[in-house]
Amino acid sequence: MSESNSASDARASDLAEQPPAAPASMRWLLAASFAFATVLWMSGPPIAMGPLIFVALVPLLAIAEVAPGSPWKQSLYLASLVYWLVSLQGLRHAHPLMFLPWMALSAYLAIYPVLFVALLRRWRATHQNQTSRPWRNRIPFCLVAAVIWVGLEWIRNHLFTGISVLMLGHALADMPILIQIADLGGTYAVSFVIVCLNVAMLEAMNRWVVRLPASSDTPWSSLAIPSGLLIATIAYGAITMQVATxxxxxxxxxxxxxxxxxxxxxxxxxxxxxxxxxxxxxxxxxxxxxxxxxxxxxxxxxxxxxxxxxxxxxxxxxxxxxxxxxxxxxxxxxxxxxxxxxxxxxxxxxxxxxxxxxxxxxxxxxxxxxxxxxxxxxxxxxxxxxxxxxxxxxxxxxxxxxxxxxxxxxxxxxxxxxxxxxxxxxxxxxxxxxxxxxxxxxxxxxxxxxxxxxxxxxxxxxxxxxxxxxxxxxxxxxxxxxxxxxxxxxxxxxxxxxxxxxxxxxxxxxxxxxxxxxxxxxxxxxxxxxxxxxxxxxxxxxxxxxxxxxxxxxxxxxxxxGAWPAGLMGAATACGLAVLAFEFVTRRRKRHTLRGQPSTT
Incomplete structure (x- = not known):
């Protein structure tokens, strides 16, 4: 136990000695955000290139790793808004008054990718403080990302009467062998596997293509777990599709x-x-x-x-x-x-x-x-x-x-x-x-x-x-x-x-x-x-x-x-959002307090 703590202290010391990374440029952030929106859109109708869904979140996960101070929220929200406006543009045909609901619904749904990245960044920030919460190091990042994404899908399936359209799992509707796990946990189960595989894709790209250091302290688990989930998904699909009717x-x-x-x-x-x-x-x-x-x-x-x-x-x-x-x-x-x-x-x-x-x-x-x-x-x-x-x-x-x-x-x-x-x-x-x-x-x-x-x-x-x-x-x-x-x-x-x-x-x-x-x-x-x-x-x-x-x-x-497993993920995600909201309010109060204090110089 002492050796583990010593190693954690050493890693924390190394991180402290490293100079802070420069904020990402707006050009890079816009490119990554629109790459995410474009690939995600192409994975569903009318293009319907379903396998693209396995890399659609890679730009999003990369945005979650940019340095503090990067203006990622604006670029990501803009790209997400365009994605939803294009994907749901058919709603505007129903009635002239539907233009406003179409835009309002798209503006609302565009918040979810931003919340996903915000929660991932919050997890990574606390994850780097390894001396205070060492148990976080043992949780594979792919599972964290999957829980957050599915939790957000569960929330939007209930909030404001709910909408299930364009969940990640729907991209694989034309690949029957990969969607049979929906009888275990609905579309949420398919989405969970997809998110894990996207994390594995980013990990593999960082390790063997870009030659960056591993993006998590458990890099092999972020490769092994998604691979195991994919194999199990295919095996389960092959077996269940043979059941006689x-x-x-x-x-x-x-x-x-x-x-x-x-x-x-x-x-x-x-x-x-x-x-x-x-x-x-x-x-x-x-x-x-x-x-x-x-x-x-x-x-x-x-x-x-x-x-x-x-x-x-x-x-x-x-x-x-x-x-x-x-x-x-x-x-x-x-x-x-x-x-x-x-x-x-x-x-x-x-x-x-x-x-x-x-x-x-x-x-x-x-x-x-x-x-x-x-x-x-x-x-x-x-x-x-x-x-x-x-x-x-x-x-x-x-x-x-x-x-x-x-x-x-x-x-x-x-x-x-x-x-x-x-x-x-x-x-x-x-x-x-x-x-x-x-x-x-x-x-x-x-x-x-x-x-x-x-x-x-x-x-x-x-x-x-x-x-x-x-x-x-x-x-x-x-x-x-x-x-x-x-x-x-x-x-x-x-x-x-x-x-x-x-x-x-x-x-x-x-x-x-x-x-x-x-x-x-x-x-x-x-x-x-x-x-x-x-x-x-x-x-x-x-x-x-x-x-x-x-x-x-x-x-x-x-x-x-029912969907209680996804509901638990939704509850955990809601708790994370509550923490983010509390920290946001606290920071604003501190800024207002500092502005109101007289200068000492």
Missing amino acids: EPIGKTIALLGGNQLTVYEQDIEREREIFAAYAEMALDAVANSKSEVTAVVWPESMFSGGMPWMTTGPDLAVPEFMQDPSLPPLVPDQLRFAVENNQAGFLDRATNLQLAMAASSNIPSDVAPAIIGGCGLVQYAKQPSQYSGVVWIDPAGKMAGQYAKNHLVLFGETIPLVHSLPWIRDQVPPGLGLDRGTQPERFDLDGISLMPNLCIETAVERIPINHMHQLNSRANPKLPDALLTLTNDVWFRDSAVVDHHLRCAQLVAVGCRRPILSAANGGPTAWIDSAGRVVERLPKGQSGVIEAQPRRDRRVSLYVQI
Whole structure:
């Protein structure tokens, strides 16, 4: 122990004798920052050169080593901002008002690489003080970097409603053997391995290319650990991809169209969209070579100007329905109107089912079920409006419905919209939906499906939490497949559509369930439980996918325990950020105190 302390003291003395390194130039910092942003962007859509992700963080790690006093924050934040603006530029197409949210979201997400480097630099600064905390020397730097990065990913997956798009692990979506570990810890697990390998790349470059001294006191561990993780990842992927799945023998028709929609859409336009999809549904059944169990319509396409209405307890007539020039409406009249709406809704669906059955070339006594994205309205003491999914069984009965649990920030929910009138006046009609609270499972004939809507697969914790809830110990009700109903036409075939698909691929592995996606504007796709895209409609093309998913009986560790390992990393990272914030405030107070003191000369 004394020898170890002596060695530590000697190293500390050597460091103290070395002259301080000169701050890095702004030119070098800009080059490194934009190298990071460029390589990271090229690793994902639309370029999609996935292997680049293994060197994307090397410039970022190099920035973490520059001398104190280097103006790295400005250059890195600028490059990160450009990266997010370019990567998410498809968001601006949704509505003229979306320019501000697009820029605000990019400005927010650009903070995370800066925080990553700040925490690494803080760790290195304390790491060099080896006499006070010698235990730090035994922690491989690659693990420190991976914990911080994954911790920051966990934080952004929860903060401000959360967003999972463009996590590091998504870059490897087209390399199935490397993403199978997502069934252990989600996309976080893939990101963890990627960060470790980036540290190994920097260590190898410093040691054998640039011929610099080792960047950590445990250089070989920063090479051996990532190498071992990579070998284990490949081995695990090769083994798990060989697990047999079972044919279910059911065909699910996924409708994919490109109907343009707007926020201020009128009823006539909604009816036109419904008619176009109804024709597509008829063609799908007529051209199918197998019996279609269900036809899936994308998000909101089944409404057709007629949302599904229900009544709840303490029914009251909303004020907007009262006409001062007429006698006041009473709850019984509203209930009667809702029942008439339900009858008309189901009559329309039944007629479509009869037409589909008649158009089929395969004789059957059972019409296809309909699963469609549809508005849901409930009148009770207070009216509620949801973006939802309805399931109409072959008998034309409403068999199930799902209310969207995760609302799109700025698209479906606006902060303070109900509190500040000036915000409410600027919001287009149709925004301000209510939030569902629980998952649902649709038990069709021979196959069970768990629906989710819109970007819920792009917020990874939503489908994982739903699966976890359905995996109750007392009465597990895990589905055979996940259904995604989305409307991505807002993004005009941009890379945002591809990012959404990649999120779904990692969710499929994390849940060990196929994902069937019916989309207006893409991505209409059939993904198997290993995250492989079995079939996908090209962007900008309408069509039908006849998915025949296979049953995977595995219950992933990720579904069983959730993301608590990543949550622990997030908590540790949050503590580190709190320390940084405290030190920043303390330094500012000291500067203000010194400025206020009188001069002694």
